[in-house]
Amino acid sequence: MRQGPSAWLLLVPAGAWLLGMLVLPLVVVVVFSFGERGAAGGYVPAFTFANYLNLGARWAAFRNTLTLAPLGTLACLIIAYPLAYFLALRAPARWRTLLLILVIVPFWTSILIRTYAWIFLLGGQGIPALLEALGLGAPRLINTPFAVLVGIVYGYLPLMVFPIYVSLERLDRRLLEASADLGSPPWRAFLQVTLPLSLPGVATGCMLVFILLMGEFLIPAMLGGGKVFFVGNALVDLFLQSRNWPFGAAVAAALVLVMLVTVTLYMRLVRRWAGGRDDVSLM
C-alpha cells in the first residue's frame, strides 16, 4: 500500500517529542561525557577520555544492575506467569475483572510509600522479628540484595502480569481441546500449546521489566541501604551530590550502551527462537 504524505504527518508529534526528549538530551550527555568537572562542580568544556577511563570506579553499580535486573526480571516472571495463568484460564469469569483490578491496586499509592512499608516489613521489627519469635532465627533482610529483589518483584509484578495475561487470555481454548483430542495429558498440552503461544506475552513482559529495571534507583536506595546500589544510584550521586557532571554523563552513556547491547542480544534471541513466527512481535 502506498502511503501519501498525510500518513507521514501522523508521525510529526511523536517525532518532535523524540527529538526534544530523547535525541537532544542524549547528544548533551555524550558531549558532557568528554568534558571536565569545574572547580565547583558542573561542566567545563574539554575533550578528554578520562571520564570513560575512570568507569571502573563505578564497577560495583554496573555489576549490581547487571545481576539484579535480570534476576529481578526472572523472579517477576516466575511469580507472574502462574498468576496470569490463573487469572486468564482458571479464575471464574465473573471474578476476573475484580482480580485484575486487585493486581493494579498497589499502583494507586506512590511507590515511595509502598517501599517505605517494605523497609518496615524487612527491618528488625518486621519479618525477622516474626521469624525469631517462631524460633527460626533472625536473618538480616533489610539492606541486602534480597531486600532489593523483594522490592523489585513487588513493584514490577503488574508490568509482567499484564502482557502475559493478555496473551493467555487470547489463547483459543479449542486448541487445548485439539491437543487433548490428539492424546496430550493436560500438563503436556500446557508445555506444547499454552506455553509456546503465551511466549509473546512473556517476551514483552521481560523486555518491559528489564529495561525499566536497568534505570531503577529508588528501590536500591531505600531497601539496599547504600550497600546495594544500581547505576541509577550512581547517577543520582554524581549529578546531584558530588556534582561531577562529566563523569555522570560518561556513566550514563555507558549504561545506554550496555542496554543497547543487551536488548539487541535479547531481540536476536527472541527472533531466533521464534523462527519466523509472525505472531511474535520483537518485544
Next chain:
Amino acid sequence: MDEDRTTRAAAPIAEFREAGKRYGSVVAAEALSLAIARGEFLSFLGPSGCGKTTALRMLAGFEAPTSGQVLLDGRVVNDVPAYRRPVNMVFQHYALFPHLTVADNIAYGLRQRRPRPPAAEIARAVDAALELVRLPGFGRRRIWEMSGGQQQRVALARAIVNRPKLLLLDEPLAALDRKLRRDMQIELQGLQRQLGITFVLVTHDQEEALSMSDRICILRAGRIVQVGGPRDLYDRPANRYVADFIGKSNFFEGRVAATDGDRATLTLAGGRSLDGRMPVPLQPGAAATASLRPEQIVLTRGPAAAGGVPVRVANRIFLGEHTEYLVESAGLGGFLVLVPRQAEADAGALEPGDLATAHWPPGAALILKAD
C-alpha cells in the same frame, strides 16, 4: 476367550445408552440411545442448537454425560478423559496449532504416543497423510500460509494420521464454498472406504448427510427423532419434522378419516380427502399431515383429467436441471411441483396463469404424524 473376542468384534464401536447432557436448566441432549457400527458412516443431522455438537463431544470426551452412558468399543467411557480415548476429531474451525508447521501439526498426535515412535516413522506417516489429503510437499508451510480449504485438509490429515477407531467430524465443510465442499465430500467418502475408519459426521446440511452417510440420525431439541439410511428417511419419514428436514416436501394438514393396513385417508381442512401410505400407524381421528414430494407430482397441460387435481400455475422458477412450479388448487391450496428439464422440453413449458392437472402415483403421498 475366543467368544469374547468375537462379541467384541461384533459389538458396536460406539454406543449411547440413554445418554443425556444438561447445562444447568438447558437440556442439550436427552436419553440418546444409538449404536454406531464398525466401519459405518453415520451423520447427525438437525437444526442449529439441537445437540449435534453435544453428542459428538460426549464421544470425544470433552463432555461427560449427566445421565446414562457412553460406550466405546464395548466399554463405558463416561469418565475417560479425551486424551485417553482412541478417537480423533476434526474441529469445525480446524483448531490447527498456529505455532507449528503443517507437518508438526499432523505429527502432533503421533508424538503424544508412549513409547514415542521413531522420528523417521513419524515423518513417513506425515508424508503419507499429506499425500492422502492431496497436499504433498506442504509440510514445511505455516498454517497461515494455507487457504481455508487447505487448512481443512490439514485438520483432516492431523486426525486420520492417528488411525483412530472413530473419526468425529463437526461440520468440517461448513466454511467451504459449494464447489470445494462437493469435492471434499467425495474425498471424505473415498477416504472412509479406503481407511475403513468409522466416521461420525455432524452437519445441518441435509444434502451432505444424504449423499455421504450410510445412516443418518435426525435430532430435534436434544432427542433422536429417527435413525435410518438416507433412502429410508426419504421414503419413510417417521413424522412431518423428518420429511421437512430431508428433502423438500408439500404438506397438507388434516385428520385421519379411515385406515386400512398401511394405507390411510386424510380429510383435509378444506374438506377434500387425500389417500396415502402410512409408514407409522395412526388412529382414525388423529391430527396428521400428508407429505407429497414435489418431484413425485406430474403436471399435464389443460383442465382436469380423470383422477387428477385441477390447478393453475402461479409461478415458475428455473433451477437448471429442474423447473419448480408453484401451483394453486381450490381444495389443496398452493404447492410445489418439480418438473425435470427433459419432461418440460417434451411437453412445452407452462406459463403463470395456465391451467393444468396435477397427478401423483397412488402411495406417493405419505400420511404422517403431525409434528
